[in-house]
Amino acid sequence: MKGAQARAGGDEAFRRSAVACLDGLYGFALALTRDRRAAEDLVQETYARAFAAARRPQPEENLRGWLFTILGNTWKNERKRKRPEPVADVERLAPSRLPDPEAALDRRELRERLRAALDALPDAFREVVVLRCVEGFSYQEVASIVGCPAGTVMSRLARARALLRHSLGPLHASRPGKVEA
């Protein structure tokens, strides 16, 4: 009985920890699908698979990385069944499509501008930006989730940030950072 209770307690902790990743998973799903309804379904499918999984990560393992990998793979399998998505058109990133870059950069507006700029990124760039810059995964973790070499993650990130910079216009020009000693 004790063993069963311990398993039940472990299961509850696992599910609670998994649910805590909901916002991040939803953001990643949005980055992949660019559609709220599809993102919600993808997240729900991810949790259904995670909760039914025969092998769960141990407490010391990277639960977040595991969940993000399930989501990414579920999306890839989903896409294989459907027709391939059109390749994103980088030309759509013309700054004129975005709000006036000279307008005041309050947090809310910045967030909206950033979401629009992220939406306009090619798929492969958007997912690495969300995983690295929003979710804070290391290059190696991003590489595992996305299924590409870490060097590819690095080059995609650099290119994605260049495109974001182009879309967002001037940012914090008066706040230079320092090079660490």
Add this chain to the structure above:
Amino acid sequence: MTPCDALRRLVSPYLDGELLGEDRADFEAHVRGCAACRASLEQERAVVRAVQESLPLYEAPASLRERVAELAHKPEAVPAPPPPSLPSLLGTRLGRVALAVAAVLAIALAAAMLLRAPRAASPPRAAGAFASLAVDTHLRHARGQLPLEVRSELPAEVSGFFDGRVPFQLTLPAYPVGPGERKPYRLVGGRLVAFQDDYAAYVAYQMDERPISLLVTSSERVRPEGGEAVVQGGLTFHIESVSGLKVITWTDKGLTYALASDLAVTGSRSCMVCHGSAAERRRFEGL
């Protein structure tokens, strides 16, 4: 390609904390003296800041939250195919060999480690940076680009080199070798490696003339995470592949270790655990 072209490729890894050691120092030295590269760095830093200042960028809608909560409270969720997992290195004989090496080092080192100076909490993602540094250091040493500061097969001599140079005490073990037995691998030497704003201890071993690298720091700086986690002998080993090398990280008695190797060893080395005591062998049965 000019030096600036090459260095600008490093702006992203620099800002993401993925550029380490001498590479990081070289990058910073260049940027200090190059206005164009400094401008590139600041432009990209502004984008990173913009993202950080916009967080949280996405919030799951209430309807989804409810659906997920409902799933979480179901005693049995909808059956689904097994989820994908990170590549399992344990499925291979070489993976087991690497783990055996880590296990032997772990048990031998465990008895001799004493943390001397507590440090600030480990920053997030430090584990990935530490594993990458182990690989980077291993490769540079293997290419002959990173000379050792102490060369000796004597554990006491190499341990003595680190004394007072790293913020922890490192006492390398001497492996028990019976009459007629040969050590499965030999100690080559060590050196300091810059990590975060201090030094980590780099210890070089060789097995059949192939290099094996051990990097050691305080567990206050790095907690191993990610990869394939395997619990053996009361320790949790995280096994992953970084840049084509196998890296095993673990924490024990206040210190964190990363073992990097290409695993290109010949023959079975699983018997390496037999070089420990009988009690130690029992701890690692099944590796």
